[in-house]
Amino acid sequence: MDGRRVRRFGIDRGRGHIRTQNAYSLLPLRTAQPYHHPSPPNTISCWYCDYKISSLNGLLFRLGRRHAKILRAWFSIGVGFGLTALLAVSMILLWELSSVLHLLPGNSYGNALLFGFSPFTSFLVSGLSISPTGAVYVLVSTLVSVSLHEFGHALAAASEGIQMEYIAIFVAVLFPGASVAFNYEVLQALPSFTALRVYCAGIWHNAVCCAVCGFALFLLPLILLPFYRHGESLMVLNVPSTSPLSGYLSPGDVIISLDGVPIYNTEEWMDMATLVNKLALQNINSSGYNQSSRAVSSRKGYCVPNSVLEESKIELVDNQYSCPDHLTAFVTIPCSGTSMSDDGYSNRFEPTHCLNAKDVVKFRKCGGDWLTARTNGGSCICSQDMSCISPIQKPGMIWIEVTYSSPYSLECLQLGKKLVSDSGESEFEESNCGGTFIFVGDIISMASSVQLTAYQPRWASNFGVYLPNVLERLLMCTFHVSLTLALLNSLPVQETCTLLFACGSGS
Incomplete structure (x- = not known):
């Protein structure tokens, strides 16, 4: 043998x-x-x-x-x-x-x-x-x-x-x-x-x-520097049909800020979403919860002219409020440094106002729950002819602003060429090239439901858009394996x- x-x-x-x-x-x-x-x-x-x-x-x-x-x-x-x-x-x-x-x-x-x-x-x-x-x-x-x-x-x-x-x-x-x-x-x-x-x-x-x-x-950012910009903002690679952001964002869109705070990479995106969720949970436990109407009003508001509020005022009927489907319920909050629970304010949600959220977000922010107010020490004070109003949501539903742009869409490229030739004031943000939308819901699920990258191609082309993300994930996976x-x-x-x-x- x-x-x-x-x-x-x-x-x-x-x-x-x-x-x-x-x-x-x-x-x-x-x-x-x-x-x-x-x-x-x-x-x-x-x-x-x-x-x-x-x-x-x-x-x-x-x-x-x-x-x-x-x-x-x-x-x-x-x-x-x-x-x-x-x-x-x-x-x-x-x-x-x-x-x-x-x-x-x-x-x-x-x-x-x-x-x-x-x-x-x-x-x-x-x-x-x-x-x-x-x-x-x-x-x-x-x-x-x-x-x-x-x-x-x-x-x-x-x-x-x-x-x-x-x-x-x-x-x-x-x-x-x-x-x-x-x-x-x-x-x-x-x-x-x-x-x-x-x-x-x-x-x-x-x-x-x-x-x-x-x-x-x-x-990798230095290697791809001739072809891609890195760390300026987040670009959307994929939005599944099951994502809460489906219909709001599309592949190629660029996320500029979250609740007014600029976002530069995927880590900051998840960190900001986690921070907003944490602050919202603290707000439910400390102030702004009305047991009878089962609603939450935070100190995240907007300075709206009183004339607009007078036209949109509604009264509670049997401790219930109701707004049409295309409008959102808002409540006036005290624009001061005191807690909303002082003087029993958390138990008073009247009068309630029904407003269009797309119009409200154009006004100046007020209140102490905004991330920009916490980081920059912003003031809650509105002018005398304005009032600070806050949206009312159900517990667990978080109100957050997402500002985005669509610089690679055909309409925006044509608009950009026109603005350069006219040398006039930019109307970029007022067109379909970008804007701000409101998301109300589970923010953690929202943040993790989209695929993002910190790389943006320098030329308006879909070719090679996914290359940095593929290289990054392949290198990271090979490292761990x-x-x-x-x-x-x-x-x-x-x-x-x-x-x-x-x-x-x-x-």
Whole structure:
């Protein structure tokens, strides 16, 4: 019986480890011309199938032998990183174990930063799903990360004069992976540090991949600078039909501000939405809630002329108010620094006014619940012939202004050319090229229902609009997948501990 075995490196069921099987030939430790053996058969079963590739053996072997000196130095650095990663993973495992046992507080932010998700809790969340587009990003990122991992093992072995027997791409149950096969007896004959260079090569390549992806993400705005503007405002890429903003925003629109606060990137968009939601919840608990009419009036108002209010006044009938569908109910609020609950004001919602929200938003803002008032210390004072009125909503329904423009629409491009030629005052905001609309509802769902990007093309063309977003997501996904792969292959398994012991003993 043939006693020679094969050494493989790669991912198997979620983590890298070494497997053995009968070899097809015994490769020499040093050879100038690689020995060509028959292609190994592929494996197909119910839970496992693979495809073995041996056509790259000669090419990778010649490349490794030609640059052997440089590669040995390169992968020697990888040994240091591999040992450091082993210690880091051990500390992470101990920390997570202590968190599960409630001995130490957990750090979900750290998990999200490293893995892109919380590895111990994300899969327990009900309804967790991934979109088809997200699945494509994960698949491409996995392919790139695994290829670099196995390429590192093959080059490290070739630099030591060992030719791989084949590369196997496999699917175990539903988990894809890859492995590279070497002659086990030849690896056993190598010195300990030389063997560590081969073992740590894949981890080292994944770490370098993470560094390259992170550096590319950092420089992406500079790389795309000739073709895209970055960080000036948010551009809408997609508005699903199920989005609350469907019908208000379209792909190509640019979001300028939220409640009067300029928005420059997607992080600020979500942060502002969260802040507005938090302030609205505080307002419900502290003031402005009328139990009988089940309505909320915040300190987010507009200075409206009294003459307009006199024409729109209605009285409560049986503690109920009603406005036509195209109008919104408003109530006068005290324009002072006192709380609305003072003097029992929160229990008095009369008189109520029915006004068109599109007309009201054109007036100057008043009240202390606007984000601009909180950040800039704005005043609530209106002029003597005006009153500060606030919209009335049901609890949980939040009133928020979204200012946008449509600079890439055909109408706006034609209008822009006309304004430039006439050199007159701009009517851009008063046309269909942009404006302000009011959203009333769940603001968190609203903010997360649209796909946005901080990149805007410098030319009015739909070509390449999605390119920065694709590159950004692909680089970010590759970073997380490659980092996860490196950490999983750094787990303190038995063979790793054996090699460390052998290296420490100087054998």
